[in-house]
Amino acid sequence: MSTAAVADTRPYHHGDLRRALVDAAIRILEREGPGALSLRAVAREAGVSPAAPYHHFKDKGELLDAVAHVGWEALGVAMTDAKARSSAEMGSMLTEIGVSYVQFSQDHPALYRVMYDCSRDKDMLPEGIQDKEDSAYCLVRGAFKQVAGDEVADMDVELATIAAWCAGHGLAEMSMFKQFAPLKEAFGGEEGFLRAVLSHLGMFNRKT
Amino acid sequence: MSTAAVADTRPYHHGDLRRALVDAAIRILEREGPGALSLRAVAREAGVSPAAPYHHFKDKGELLDAVAHVGWEALGVAMTDAKARSSAEMGSMLTEIGVSYVQFSQDHPALYRVMYDCSRDKDMLPEGIQDKEDSAYCLVRGAFKQVAGDEVADMDVELATIAAWCAGHGLAEMSMFKQFAPLKEAFGGEEGFLRAVLSHLGMFNRKT
DNA sequence: TGTCCGATCTGGACAGTGCTCAGATAGGCT
């Protein structure tokens, strides 16, 4: 096959295989779930031999890291949008951001799982993900600082941010299980349920 | 047979292999982590052929379900203990339960992960796990009801319980990442950090 | 322009996995 490759879909030295592989992985993730995400399946989806990915990623984990990176970017965009959308009414900002976070996890459950599973030890992650996660984290903390005002200590803002992030992540994971179906119905769907739960987080410290 | 028929699974000619397999799995989990938990490795650890487990579990997932079942039982015990230990000072009960939950996840991270990963759809879980999870869930709800008193609607208690569970699970997962190391130090270790975060959950709804 | 180098890609191979199945083994029942 020495000629006629010009107009064909694949130029045999792929233009940007790295990118194509990440795209293929995300496509498989959304279509068939995390269980179907094998390196060979990704190569197959990209129309390339099973060994080809190894010229762009050290191993499967590194591919997953790249996928996670894309995920964190998308989540950051969603949360930034939510913040912007709610800036008019200050008090609801945190709720809007929280809802957008959980909503993202519901819209892209497989991708969301990869974002947290991709590496055992987050300190070892390539800085890309850390950055993005960090930037989303900073976005939440910034919102807290705005809402809390000046009378609150920095440490409290920090802890509240962590607490909110944990609550969001926990709610995101729990919402993937179908257990809350009746409650969701009672609150007029997914979003209503999320808002209701979010608004009850304070009860944890209720004084008697 | 006068031992109250404790294990309903009848013993057979090579011992109680079902139980031995679950134990072997947990041993591998604690020793080498979830990545090393293959069905063949479990069989190897139990000193049995790779096909033997299939006479006691339909597939790998069913073994994992059995492992998760043991995990939920242990978690239930830990939380019940924490509740009993704190009953003197009512206000701290929820915090104590929460701390014991997160502590358990830190003490048995691999087991904890299996407890939530073992099945895609929690509604499809064998009733054993559902029961245990349910019973732990009821324990938390009961504590909330005690703390909140009578003036609070049942629905609010329900939502608060869910919120607390989500927060606990989120904190448990987040704490597995090493990112909070400096903060943990600032609060005198794991437990101090947990208590601090837990006590800040209410800030999520701070009014401005 | 022609030649060669190094990055890219392939086919084949290896060990390990989940799972199935025909047969071996050995308790417990009549």
Added chain:
DNA sequence: AGCCTATCTGAGCACTGTCCAGATCGGACA
């Protein structure tokens, strides 16, 4: 005793992640 059934084994299938020797091609250098 003799059978029956649950239990266990070994071989084998399709799949996986990973590595390797070689094929192929783009672009730099002559």
